[in-house]
Amino acid sequence: MRFLPRYINLQFFGWWIAFSGFFQLVWVSGTIFFGMSAFIDPIAEQYGWSRAAMAGAISLQRTESGIVGPFIGPLIDRFGARIPMFVGTILTTLGFFWLARTDGSIVTFYFAFGTIALGVSIGTVITTTTIIGNWFIKFRSTALTIAFLGTGLGGLLIPLLVWGIKAYGWRTILDYIAVINLFIGFFVMIFMRHKPEQYGLLPDGIDKDVILTNQIAKYTNDSEISMDTKQILKEKSFWLINLSFGITGIALSTVMVFAIPSLSSIGFDPYVGAFVLTATSVLLFIGRLIIGLLADSFDKRYLLCITFALIGSGTLIFGMLTEVWHIALFVILYGVGHGGTVPVRFAYLADMYGRKSYGTVIGITTTTGAFFGILGPIYAGYIYDQYLDYTIAFTVIGLLTFLAIPLILMVKKTEAMN
Numbered sequence: 001m002r003f004l005p006r007y008i009n010l011q012f013f014g015w016w017i018a019f020s021g022f023f024q025l026v027w028v029s030g031t032i033f034f035g036m037s038a039f040i041d042p043i044a045e046q047y048g049w050s051r052a053a054m055a056g057a058i059s060l061q062r063t064e065s066g067i068v069g070p071f072i073g074p075l076i077d078r079f080g081a082r083i084p085m086f087v088g089t090i091l092t093t094l095g096f097f098w099l100a101r102t103d104g105s106i107v108t109f110y111f112a113f114g115t116i117a118l119g120v121s122i123g124t125v126i127t128t129t130t131i132i133g134n135w136f137i138k139f140r141s142t143a144l145t146i147a148f149l150g151t152g153l154g155g156l157l158i159p160l161l162v163w164g165i166k167a168y169g170w171r172t173i174l175d176y177i178a179v180i181n182l183f184i185g186f187f188v189m190i191f192m193r194h195k196p197e198q199y200g201l202l203p204d205g206i207d208k209d210v211i212l213t214n215q216i217a218k219y220t221n222d223s224e225i226s227m228d229t230k231q232i233l234k235e236k237s238f239w240l241i242n243l244s245f246g247i248t249g250i251a252l253s254t255v256m257v258f259a260i261p262s263l264s265s266i267g268f269d270p271y272v273g274a275f276v277l278t279a280t281s282v283l284l285f286i287g288r289l290i291i292g293l294l295a296d297s298f299d300k301r302y303l304l305c306i307t308f309a310l311i312g313s314g315t316l317i318f319g320m321l322t323e324v325w326h327i328a329l330f331v332i333l334y335g336v337g338h339g340g341t342v343p344v345r346f347a348y349l350a351d352m353y354g355r356k357s358y359g360t361v362i363g364i365t366t367t368t369g370a371f372f373g374i375l376g377p378i379y380a381g382y383i384y385d386q387y388l389d390y391t392i393a394f395t396v397i398g399l400l401t402f403l404a405i406p407l408i409l410m411v412k413k414t415e416a417m418n
Helices: 013-033 037-047 051-058 060-079 082-099 106-123 125-135 140-168 170-189 213-222 229-233 236-265 270-294 300-320 324-353 358-373 375-387 391-401 404-409
Strands: none
Touching: 013 106, 013 125, 013 140, 013 170, 037 051, 037 140, 037 170, 037 236, 037 270, 051 375, 060 082, 060 125, 060 358, 082 106, 082 125, 082 170, 106 125, 125 140, 125 324, 125 358, 140 170, 140 270, 140 324, 229 358, 236 270, 236 300, 236 324, 236 358, 236 375, 236 391, 236 404, 270 300, 270 324, 300 324, 300 391, 300 404, 324 358, 358 375, 375 391
16 A cells, blocks of 8 residues: 555655655754744743844844855755755754853854854755755655655644743753754755766656657756756846745744744743644645645646735734634634745746756845845834734734735746746
8 A cells, every 4th residue: 555646756766855854844843943932932031131132033044044045055056965964964053052051141142043043044944955856857846845844743843842941941952952953964964965867867766768868868958947047137037036935934934933922922821822833833734735736736826826825814813813713713824824835935946947056046035035034023023022012013014925926926937938
């Protein structure tokens, strides 16, 4: 009995790369993307720091992704993933150890979290996504969906973090995270290979022995777009995509950072916030699975519009929730939207511009997303410090998200696609 579709042939190494990406993203999302929300209140209350100051530090992850993205992407395109992953793993591990030894100085906190952010930016999403994209063409959306399903399951770690922080203190938990991070980083690095052609293979696991030589050339060259960085930067479509992704990124970053603090501010126990994030991650997993798999068969622009609408609606509801059923509605809308948008974004970029400069494209897109992503948490933290309420911030950000829909619909096929 098969538990996987027939086209997922585990004899093809590309699928093992996708599954290793899944394992990596379970950890990264559980401890950083989702998990850092559990550390905000304990650290802020111990040192009396404002929420805006805390949000500024956590936003460094997006800032440094934006700074290093344009440099890491071309390096991966040229040399592969292992060196960036090694450096990123070491930096992230050292950053967690340093963060656990924060002595009450906000400057030390910023430097420590900045080290974590730099390591994550170099060694995780940009790197893994580029490599997976290089190994697939026809089944690219499916492979990326498998990897990014890990971010959904990562939310299951949050209740464990909240319990651990209460039982043992946030410093001890950060030390544990540092040690585990080192082992996971090196384990995933073992599976990373640059491109299938370097190992005598073809993308998607196409068997060279059963197709003619001229068909191999046609499959690897004529059947996919191949644009260099200079061509891509001249495309209006590229900047429309960047802007739409950036606008929705404001909501994604703000909700993840302030989910637990926002619920605590209206009287919910931190455990409730943790379980809300966990439930969101479950719906994120479901949305990613369904929408991500559909992306190999349907127009990705329309799927992106659906995810943008879900994210905007969920964020609006989160800003105005007062009843338990509001929380349930938020979890469904936001979870499915957030889950579905990520693999479709990365697959759409590869479809539009090809594998030749795929790492560079992801790096530049990450830079744009970082610019927008740091604004949301800082804005929400400032609003809370002024009014002791997050309603205004989430309402404004939710409405803003809907602007991404007409932007992505304006995108036309590139000249190369035509």
